[in-house]
Amino acid sequence: MDSGKTFTYEEAFAASLEYFGGDELAARVWVNKYAMKDSFGNIYEKSPEDMHWRIANEIARIEKKYANPMTAREVFDLLDHFRYIIPAGSPMTGIGNNHQIASLSNCFVIGIDGDADSYGAIMRIDEEQVQLMKRRGGVGHDMSHIRPKGSPVNNSALTSTGLVPFMERYSNSTREVAQDGRRGALMLSVSIKHPDSEAFIDAKMTEGKVTGANVSVKIDDDFMQAAIDDRPYVQQFPIDSDTPEYRKEISAKDLWGKIVHNAWKSAEPGVLFWDTIIRESLPDCYADLGFRTVSTNPCGEIPLCPYDSCRLLSINLYSYVIDPFTPHARFDYDLFRAHVRAAQRIMDDIVDLELEKIDMIMAKIDSDPQSAEVKGAERHLWEKIMRKSGMGRRTGVGITAEGDMLAAMGLRYGTEEATDFSVEVHKTLALTAYRSSVDMARERGAFEIYSAEREKNNPFVARMREADPQLYEDMAKYGRRNIACLTIAPTGTTSLMTQTTSGIEPVFMPVYKRRRKVNPGDPDVHVDFVDEVGDSFEEYIVYHHKFLTWMDVNGYDTKKKYTQEEIDDLVAKSPYYKATANDVDWLMKVRMQGAIQKWVDHSISVTVNLPADVDEALVNRLYVEAWRSGCKGCTIYRDGSRSGVMIxxxxxxxxxxxxxxxxxxxxxxxxxxxxxxxxxxxxxxxxxxxxxxxxxxxxxxxxxxxxxxxxxxxxxxxxxxxxxxxxxxxxxxxxxxxxxxxxxxxxxxxxxxxxxxxxxxxxxxxxxxxxxxxxxxxxxYRMPIAHVIKLVGSLQLKNESINTWKNGVERALKKYVVDGTEAKGQKCPVCGHESLVYQEGCLICKNCGASRCG
Structure with missing residues (x-):
């Protein structure tokens, strides 16, 4: 637990560098993002070992409330060195941290019932979004309730302005909220049935618009089939009404073509196959009790009902491969099942810890000096979240290192054999997590509205019943502790600390080059590159951690300096060959996602990476295949497409x-x-x-x-x-x-x-x-904005006030930089790599994922 002792950045970095075996990137990521800090930036943990004991002690405290508790040592051993179980960012930084009052939930969805298209309701959503983002939560909400443009309204405006102005409002609010150096995250969605859905789809194609939000379209089966068959499709408002106020017939094929074109051009909108989401959703068996799914979190892996939230955790799949990268590699299913049971239990404990955090948040609101009128809306928001979180006890057990697990087993990502193996692993995970939730229901009680009768026709339940009849019988008898249990999230910087591939994704690159600045006069320095201002750089090779393991296991010298030809030859001999983010079989990747989705009750965040020269026909084919394969959503990223947004x-x-x-x-x-x-x-x-x-x-x-x-x-x-x-x-x-x-x-x-x-x-x-x-x-005179920002930053000003003014001007201009623009000459403060690009007004490192806003 927190001793009150603080450490300098240098002390924490040195200790973490040793912890991660000399991996500077992992050490900096941990110190910068995950070490416990207070609001002034004071560091209270020296290395991840301190963090893992903090988390383990808190989990053990909750465990003591229930039968058969795990000890702090048992929990610590699961967390240590990020080997088996890895809580996501919000739980990792927030559990046991009383220096900052923040939620442990990674994501929320909000939405007001009743007269939700009123101006007051729209403004309330704006306020609630900001209140959640200041507590580190990513937020999603749906806009299908807003009246289409030109429809009559009961105020002096006479007619509605439609969706797009409110998209911009919500986007701007997101950009204004800073979360420990990172901007808030927002998902905006709309039903394809909404008459303004085309304007929604086009909104981000204008440079500088809606830059603070991800956008996704909720597509139903009827629309997809109409687009394929080139049949008309009817849009209406309200979208679910039997007697709509407004109807219009459109060409589904034309609108689908626009979605495909925009995704090819700018990587948005994403698509959510909404009928699949609702049909498969266990929480939607309780839709009339408040669990009707309306939108997703910003990355799309958690479809949620209004005022519910989810905390996430990942299991490191690579760690269950025995004798990796050898002909006799095998997966330890017994150890995996034991750890999945523990992971689901830890996730349920984190629900209790989150309810404690919400109590602290509400106490903080109560003690704030503002009037009850000012702070009443925020308190009511957290009351609603407290109620929904306690009622459903939703969890998000996921995985990371899928790509490395497959390579370690000698399987090539994207092949039939690899997909079949992955499906078996995820099936095991699902059945074991649900068994753990049923066992906890017997010990701790089921979530309060559980009903076997309501769930009996759910397709996900039907698959479990067929695969494990005893599990189903026990679930019907004892109930289940958690309304839904599973997800697959993008693990981002977390995977830098596990030193593995991220989430369900393949390896990005097994080998790549970096540059470091050198003094050409120093001995033993080899100058490979001189930039435009005369600075000298030495190039060096960076290996993916598990690629080095493959080299070592197979007798290749990991210390040798290889030529590019030798490196290419090594990669070709490895299980990572033709299995990187940019060269996997794209259709097989989509089919793999759909096959695994059948054993994930929430959703999967995955991106299909495409080279710049692919055409729109391929994007169309991938989206249609995703729908047919049973995916709940799909995101396409064509290399360079973010910077392809037209001015x-x-x-x-x-x-x-x-x-x-x-x-x-x-x-x-x-x-x-x-x-x-x-x-x-x-x-x-x-x-x-x-x-x-x-x-x-x-x-x-x-x-x-x-x-x-x-x-x-x-x-x-x-x-x-x-x-x-x-x-x-x-x-x-x-x-x-x-x-x-x-x-x-x-x-x-x-x-x-x-x-x-x-x-x-x-x-x-x-x-x-x-x-x-x-x-x-x-x-x-139209100097590119990125160059203007660089010009402003280079002004040689001695006065401190002038310099802070200069920073403010840079911030004002950054929002107009085309997404994907490289920040040439600037290095990432975390990994030191010259791979910074502008994204939604922030500088994002393509190499390590670090971000800097403002």
Missing amino acids: SVSKKDKKADGASLSQAPAPCKQPEVTEVRPKELECDVVRFQNNKEKWVAFVGLLNGYPYEIFTGLQDDEEGIVLPKTVTKGKIIKQTDENGKHRYDFQFENKRGYKTTVEGLSEKFNPEYWNYAKLISGVLR
Whole structure:
């Protein structure tokens, strides 16, 4: 437990480096993301051993409440060195950590029953989303309840604006919430039956729009069949009504073609095969009791009902392969079953720990100085989550290292043989986890609304009944402790600490190159690369950990410096050959997902990685195959597609043929330079801290692209008085009779009245004004945004206030960088690799997954 002693970053890194056997990347990831810290960044754990004892002691404390408790030592041995059981990020950082009051749940779904299309309900969802994100939760919610564009509403607006403006609202709210250096995560979904679904599908194709959310379309079987058969399809609102207010007939084939095109172009929207999700869902057997599934978490692996949440945990599949990478490799099913039983038990204990955390959160809300009116909504939100979490006791036992497990068994990912083996492993996991949940029901009691009668026709239950009749009989007799148990999540940075492949995915690359800066005058230095500013770099080879194990087992020297040809030859001899993320058999990967899905009661987060040169016909084929194979969802990522989002241009600008953006593929054209500024420009408002003062940036947009920037001090007698709720408006250029220019900012308040802030240019001291003019100048001549940000960052300024102002301007501009743009010349602070790309305004490391926002 926490002794109160703190450690420096250097102390924790050194101890962790030893713990991970010299793996710098794993050590930095653990210290940066998972070591217990307080709100000031003080570190209370020296290595993962301390963390695992913290978790083990808390699990053991809960275990003592029940019969046949596990000891702290037993739990620790399952966690130690990330060998067998690995709690996900939120439980790992939050269990036993009383320095920060945060939920242990990785993901939530919200949604208001009743008059959910009212403006008040839409705003309440916005508030609840932000409240959950500040507690580290990822959030999903569905938008199918919002009236389609142009339909009548009972207020002064007369007609609805439709889905897209609210998508942008929810996206902006997500971008504003920082979670320990990372932005909130949001999933927005909509039914394909909704009349505005096409606008939803197109929303992210405009550069800079809805950048704070993942978007997925809920597709029903009737639509899929209509698209395949080229039949009409009826959209309506409300989508589930027998007497809808509005109906229209569309071409399913055309709309499906748009989904496929956009996914090929920009990797979104994802697709959720909603009839499959609902048909297979055990919680939906209790839909009338509040467990009707409405959306998913941001990565799609947990379909949820409103105000339910889920905590996640992974089992390291590689660790159950005996004699890996040898002809007599075998899977230890007995040990695996024992650990799955324990994992499900630990997950149920974590539900109890989460209920304690929710009590702490509500106590914190009660003690906050705000009025009951202000904090009442947040407290009611957590009351609803407490009730739903306690009622269903949902868990999320999953796996990681699927790719390494298959390779260690001598099986090639994506083959029939490998798929059959994986299915057997996941079937074993499912039956064992459910056996554990039934045993806990006998010892601890079933979840309170369990009903064998309600579940008897569920397809997932039917498969279990056929595979293990005794399990079904016992479940009908004793009930089950948890309403649903299983998932497969993307394990991300967690897999860096297990030193394995991530989740269900194949290895990304078994061998790759990195560069490190060197002094060419040092002895024994080999200069392989000199960059544009003259810095020298040495290239070195990085091996996937389990590829090194294969080399060692098969007698290859792991210390030797191999040529590229020798490396290619090694890979070709290994079980990782033709089994990487970019060269597996894509159709077989989708079929494998569908086959495994039959033994996962929630869903599976998996991405089909495609090379840049594939056509849309392949994307179409993969999506259709995913539906037919029984997948609950599918995400396609074509290499480079994130940067393929077109910049918004007006109809009159479609003939623009300026040079291609340096950060985008050739088809993306840069907007034309507009030398004469229009009198009015649309404008985004971005707030930031300048030293300890509150500042605001006005980013003028021409055809959705930054054209100029103004900044000023906010809420000051001599500064800019601006309501906190304002995020958009117009910048209007005024010219007096003497030809002198003035820039005004105009916004619309909640009552629809237009308010103007006059004379923006007069709100600056000369130094800020001059730098803003410089930045606006390069923006107007269409220097790529990533280059503008680099220019701002390179300004040599000595004054501290100027530097924090500079950081604020960088933050204001980052949201307009095309996703996928490389941050050239910048190194990842975690792994040191030059592999940073812009994604939704953040810098993301493609190598280790670390992120930096703001």
